[in-house]
Amino acid sequence: MKELNQIITQEQIKNFNSKNYLEQALSVEVKQWVESNLTNYLSKNAENRDEIEHIIDYLNSPEAPSRLQKMSYPQAKNNAEKWLKAQIKQGKTIEETAQDFEIFLDFQDGFKFIKLIGEKAYQKEGFLMGHCVASYYGNEKAEIYSLRDGNNNPHATIDVRRHRNYIEQVKGKGNGSIHPLYVNYILAFFNKIDLEVSSYEIERFGYKQVENELYQKINQIEGLKFLLVKDSQYLYINSVPKN
């Protein structure tokens, strides 16, 4: 599975737009932090979308200080990392019942995708994954799925918006990337649910969208690996053509 290393280039995420993050910010204080502190930081540093989303989750949490004006990006990052560790510790004590989730896709090797239903399932997922999914409980527009291992530990969280026929987000721990070990499970999930996924989410797994004309020319070449999602074709960028 080593070849499934992700390729996230600066270019893929170079177009910083604070609007993306402002939508995620839940309070005026966090919005101000995004507009001033984050914008200043990104005027001199490269944007790391996963890291920023994780920081904003922390800033939205009750554990963050109420006044954020003086919190620099590196301080916020450091605090967010500590917060994630504490969350995971706390999450281990939450017990879900059978009513809190339903199995969506069972891989028969211990791994399965479950759909979160009860509040405890949302809380456990949020705590163990270190993101703000718990705040999605009660949001009728969002369906949340979790990849669980044989010990019921989560490894990926997927946010599905059926009303838009769209997979909104695919997140690893702390809003980070998905570990290469779990990529094939996610791809199987995409196939089963059969909804649109943003190319950004798929490209995080090392795939790159190719235009149809090019795809038609190269799809028969031995050694090349493709992923077809709805009407789009993705080429696995580490696949090596034979001959």
Next chain:
Amino acid sequence: MSNHEVIKSAIEAKNLKLAKVLLDNLNLDELLKSQYSWQRGPLKDIGFFSSREAFNFFINYLYKQKKHDLIKKFFARSEYLDEVCGVTNKQNFLKLRKITHKNWWIKDFGGLKNAIEHNNFFMVKTMIEMLESSGLSLHISINEKFKHCLRTNFQDKDRDSRILRLIYKKASNTPQILISDIFDSNKYQRSQIKERLKEVVRFFHPKTINNIKYYAKQSLANRELFFYLYKISDKSQKKDFFSQNCSNGLFRLFDNGYQEIDSQVLHFLLKKNLAAVRVRNNQNNN
């Protein structure tokens, strides 16, 4: 989504086999279409200059496909060959050299800077030869403006040591530039400065360090660094440590408590510098 991005991703993943397959199945003229030769956007979009491997792969590919028109378009009439100096190998330099004007390679030292920064020994040597044959003295030319590329090369874990040795041979102020960069760049944490300085001293073994008094003054609060500077300074410089000028920080401390100073450094300066203090006090009293 664009064909450029797919090729660039393959290049960044160092998957040249895939990049070749993609190029084979695309129309190169269409892919690299641009109105003017100096608009190298399409080349950059496919990662042409992203690494030495990438550049030489693309140039070789274009030659193999007999796309001489494209090579000429982007390189033969271009005055901007700086970035090429960072990434080209000998073979491709010689090929491109035949179709370009000599002066375009050495314009504003940009090529040499890029070659140093990208750890390209062959091109550093070549650019130095070209610059010297044009009558330019490297001793004068390699100045503070070279800070960035010298620092990048020096910090490169895979650096080709021959590059900095060659530069040092031509411009003896090279270690001084690197040292002044360590103290001026605000790039390093306090604890890192001594280690960086040690590395420079270990690599170049400079006979003397210019402006050591200035650096010592900046290090009054950093005990380890201050004593290291004292240790590596030569005999005459050691005397300078106790001159009135050098202990300026000390006097400032007495005057208005302005500058932070380490207690051991203070003790050292007081012990060794009583005479200077006395002179200063006398001046104040008068």
